[in-house]
Amino acid sequence: MVYVAVIQIAYSSFPPDNGVEVISIAISPKNASIVYAGTRFYGVFKSTDGGKSWVHSGNGSKVESAESLAIDPSHPDTLYIGEGYLPEIGVYKSTDAGRSWHPINTGLKVPGRYYGDPYIPTIHAIAINPKNPKKIILSAIAESGETDHLFLTEDGGEHWQSVYSTSVLSDALAFDPKQPEFVFAGTGDGLLKSFNGGRSWQLSAPPLLYHDSPVPFSALRVLNTTKQIIYARGLGLMKSEDSGVSWQRIQGACSNYAVPSSAPNIIYMDCNIDSNTSVDRNVFFKKHRLWRFLATHW
DSSP states (O other), rough: OOOOEEEEEGGGGGSSSSOOOOOOOOEEOOOOOOOEEEEEEOOOEEESSSTTOOEESTTTOOOOEOOOOOOOSSSTTTTEEEETTSSEEEEEEEESSSSOOEOOOOOOOOTTTTEEEEEEEEEEEEEEEOOOOTTTEEEEETTTTSOOOEEEESTTSSSSSEEEEEEEEEEEEEEEEOOOEEEEEEEEEEEEESTTSSSSOEEEEEEEETTTTEEEOOOOESSSSSOOOOEEEEEEEEEEESSSSSSSEEEESSSEEOOOOTTTTEEEEEEEOOOTTETTTTTTEEEOEEEEEEEEEO
């Protein structure tokens, strides 16, 4: 059961003044007041007061559109982003809390069926092993008509290898925080599961369906509980208590969300839903661009 109260972030302080599209969110595992927001075309912004104010992180860097964003759970000054637009497409790493970034793309290429030579794909999701942060998995989305891939590194991004390919990969990746040998990946074909930390994968659950058509997962979160309770974004916000075999819809029209490991009762979400909506008996939402939710219990 999820018990939630709502506190609005002062979104008006989020620069630039003419508005910006937030496409990824990450929260420091050591300090829940430190939040990073990846944007489209404006790079990465950082808040040190829980989202009340924001500053641009990495001025002068080539990073523009952070399609994905992740923080090392053991070393929170180390961040990874997936840059989504040419010519800087690929994975970038920062070891100074976002002040500077450098590319780490060795081995990170997919075959180019339409464009000839192998190329670096767009990185739509990054998941870091919570107990061994040098092990990282990426969801790499290829050009239309080409094969998407999951990539794995075991040396902190120095080298990458493709560990799975599919025609319909999504933005959803998540380690089980208690047993990180279990990893989940959402696809248009269903939910993939790895039993060995991402080295190999198998289909473990059918896809979400809307009017009999499959809907790709676009976010996953495995809760730190005794059983694998999963929250997913697909047909709105979804919840599974049986490792993804069956799902219940919690609420619709919420996009990006993040939960800090140091304070798992806080959720940051990008929502556009009906005001004063109450769902699942004890879950409450209000309509706004960006919200901070405080849960009393997971």
